Amino acid sequence: MVAARYFDTRSSRAHPVVLIVQGGQAILHDAAGEEVRRAPLxxxxxxxxxxxxxxLVTFDDGAYCEVADHATFEAMLASTGHREGWVSRAQNSWRLTGLALLGIVAFVLAAYFYLLPWSAGLLAATVPASIEAQLGQATLDSLDHGLVTPSQLPAADQQRIRDNFAALRRPDDPDHAYQLLFRHGGRLGANALALPGGTIVVTDELVALIGTGAGMMGVLAHEAGHVAQRHGLQQVIQASAVGALAAYFFGDFSTVLATVPAAMLTMRYSRDHEREADAYAVEVMRRNRLPVSALADVLARLEGAHGGKPSDKSEDDASFFSTHPLTRERIEAIRGAGN
Incomplete structure (x- = not known):
C-alpha cells in the first residue's frame, strides 16, 4: 500500500487516502480505514x-490520486506486472537519452551528406528545361551586373573556340542548348562557369592562360559534363532545400529563381561532381581523338599559376579553384585514364 491524495472531482479539496492493490482491483481507504472507492486496474x-x-492514478470518471512516494508506488506497480512505456523509460535513462542524441546526430549527418544530395539530384532531374534556362539567364544577368565586363578577346579567337566546341562529338543531351560566352573575368580570374540551361561562360584570363587548343576543349567538355548532369542545379537545390521542396510541390519556382545567382557564384562543386565531370570530359576527348593528358596538363598549369596550393586559397579568391575544388588525385586519375 502507498499513501496518496485523492481528488474526487466534486471539490478541489484533497482527501488523504491509502492506495492498495488486491485481486486485480485498486482500492482507496480513508484515514478511518473506510473504503472510498475501488476500480479494476x-x-x-x-x-x-x-x-x-x-x-497520477486517474479513474475513468476523471477522479485521480496523487502519489508522492515514488519508490513504494513503483514497487507496487511492479508487483502488478505494469511496465513503463519505452518513451518514459528513455526519458528517465541517461544511457537511452545519450543513445537517442547520438542517433539524432547520426541522422542529421547522414541526411546532410547522403539524403540531401540524393534528393537534390532527384529534384534537379524534374525541373523543366525552360525553368532551368531561366535560372541560367538569371545567373548570367547577375554576372553581367558588376562581376564581369565585356570580353576583350579577339573575335577570331572567340569564334575558333566556339567552332571547335561545336564540332566536338558529345553524348546526346536534348534538354540543353549549349552556347559559349566570353567575358573579362576581373575577380573571377581564369575561370569557366557552367550555368543551368547550357550556357558556359569562359573568361579572357582562362584563354590567356591555357590557349585555344585541346586543353581548352577538355575544360569545356568538363563544364558540359556539369551541365548535362545538372550539377549546378543540384548544388543550388541543396543550398535552398526548403524553397526547392516548396517549388517541387507547388510548382512555383520563384523562390529558387531568386536564390540561384548568389548560390551559383559562391558554390563549390562536390568531389563526386568533379569526378563525374572529369569522366564526362575524358569520354568526350576519347570520342574526338584528343589527348586526354591535355586536360590534366591544363589543370596542372592552373594549379601552378595559383602557387600549387589551390586548397589554401582564400574565399575572396574567385579563381577556377573557388568553384572547382582540385586535388592531385584528380590530375593523376585523368592522366591514368589517358593511358
Whole structure:
C-alpha cells in the first residue's frame, strides 16, 4: 500500500487516502480505514514517471490520486506486472537519452551528406528545361551586373573556340542548348562557369592562360559534363532545400529563381561532381581523338599559376579553384585514364 491524495472531482479539496492493490482491483481507504472507492486496474491510467512531480492514478470518471512516494508506488506497480512505456523509460535513462542524441546526430549527418544530395539530384532531374534556362539567364544577368565586363578577346579567337566546341562529338543531351560566352573575368580570374540551361561562360584570363587548343576543349567538355548532369542545379537545390521542396510541390519556382545567382557564384562543386565531370570530359576527348593528358596538363598549369596550393586559397579568391575544388588525385586519375 502507498499513501496518496485523492481528488474526487466534486471539490478541489484533497482527501488523504491509502492506495492498495488486491485481486486485480485498486482500492482507496480513508484515514478511518473506510473504503472510498475501488476500480479494476485495467481501467486506470498511470502517468509517466517524473523524478520531481507526483505520479497520477486517474479513474475513468476523471477522479485521480496523487502519489508522492515514488519508490513504494513503483514497487507496487511492479508487483502488478505494469511496465513503463519505452518513451518514459528513455526519458528517465541517461544511457537511452545519450543513445537517442547520438542517433539524432547520426541522422542529421547522414541526411546532410547522403539524403540531401540524393534528393537534390532527384529534384534537379524534374525541373523543366525552360525553368532551368531561366535560372541560367538569371545567373548570367547577375554576372553581367558588376562581376564581369565585356570580353576583350579577339573575335577570331572567340569564334575558333566556339567552332571547335561545336564540332566536338558529345553524348546526346536534348534538354540543353549549349552556347559559349566570353567575358573579362576581373575577380573571377581564369575561370569557366557552367550555368543551368547550357550556357558556359569562359573568361579572357582562362584563354590567356591555357590557349585555344585541346586543353581548352577538355575544360569545356568538363563544364558540359556539369551541365548535362545538372550539377549546378543540384548544388543550388541543396543550398535552398526548403524553397526547392516548396517549388517541387507547388510548382512555383520563384523562390529558387531568386536564390540561384548568389548560390551559383559562391558554390563549390562536390568531389563526386568533379569526378563525374572529369569522366564526362575524358569520354568526350576519347570520342574526338584528343589527348586526354591535355586536360590534366591544363589543370596542372592552373594549379601552378595559383602557387600549387589551390586548397589554401582564400574565399575572396574567385579563381577556377573557388568553384572547382582540385586535388592531385584528380590530375593523376585523368592522366591514368589517358593511358
Amino acid at each position: 485495467a481501467s486506470l491510467r498511470v502517468s509517466e514517471r517524473n523524478k520531481r512531480a507526483p505520479r
